[in-house]
Amino acid sequence: MPSNRAVLLVALAAALAGAAASLFFEPTLAYRLAGTEVGQQVLDASLKAQAPKPPAGLDIAEKDGIVPAMTLKDVAGNRVELPRAWAGRTTLVNLWATWCAPCLKEMPDLQAFADEQGGNGVQVVGIALDDVQAVRAFLHRHGIAYPVLVDAPGPADAGVRLGNPAGVLPYSVLVSADGRVLKTRIGPFADGGEIAGWVR
Numbered sequence: 307m308p309s310n311r312a313v314l315l316v317a318l319a320a321a322l323a324g325a326a327a328s329l330f331f332e333p334t335l336a337y338r339l340a341g342t343e344v345g346q347q348v349l350d351a352s353l354k355a356q357a358p359k360p361p362a363g364l365d366i367a368e369k370d371g372i373v374p375a376m377t378l379k380d381v382a383g384n385r386v387e388l389p390r391a392w393a394g395r396t397t398l399v400n401l402w403a404t405w406c407a408p409c410l411k412e413m414p415d416l417q418a419f420a421d422e423q424g425g426n427g428v429q430v431v432g433i434a435l436d437d438v439q440a441v442r443a444f445l446h447r448h449g450i451a452y453p454v455l456v457d458a459p460g461p462a463d464a465g466v467r468l469g470n471p472a473g474v475l476p477y478s479v480l481v482s483a484d485g486r487v488l489k490t491r492i493g494p495f496a497d498g499g500e501i502a503g504w505v506r
Contacts, residue, residue, distance in 0.1 A: 357471035389485035408494040435459040
């Protein structure tokens with residue numbers, strides 16, 4: 307007769323296999339799970355365990371920690387110092403690329419959210435891990451007006467420094483007015499309501 311521990315291990319393995327199969331056959335369930343805090347924690351831990359090690363000495367943002375200082379350029383080529391540029395205002399930072407379909411799908415909702423916030427609410431800032439020419443053309447074509455910075459993708463890019471070593475896009479970070487990481491999100495927002503709920 308098997309021990310209680312063996313039975314529990316088999317039951318746990320079966321439950322995990324069933325959960326994995328349900329995610330494979332029902333991808334909308336995966337999206338719903340990714341939209342929860344617990345789902346985000348599990349996804350984050352899983353991706354970080356598989357991600358390549360960042361370069362030695364690279365400062366990486368952590369929850370409740372200050373965003374590491376970095377200088378990026380905007381689409382006009384102006385240098386922007388982070389997190390200093392965001393000081394005094396809560397900021398939703400969204401990392402994206404022109405080749406990332408889920409990134410592009412959520413951008414109109416991010417723009418609508420930015421418009422609702424006006425000059426005193428949450429600031430939306432994009433960081434494109436892409437070619438500046440492609441980014442500039444995309445923004446112009448689609449009427450995206452919130453500030454967008456550009457960085458070259460790589461092992462020490464802004465996404466990695468903001469806590470995304472796996473490089474999954476889109477990736478969003480909510481930064482407090484004093485430059486601390488409040489929360490992160492892997493994957494796209496479903497709509498404007500989800501953006502507003504996440505920021506709250």
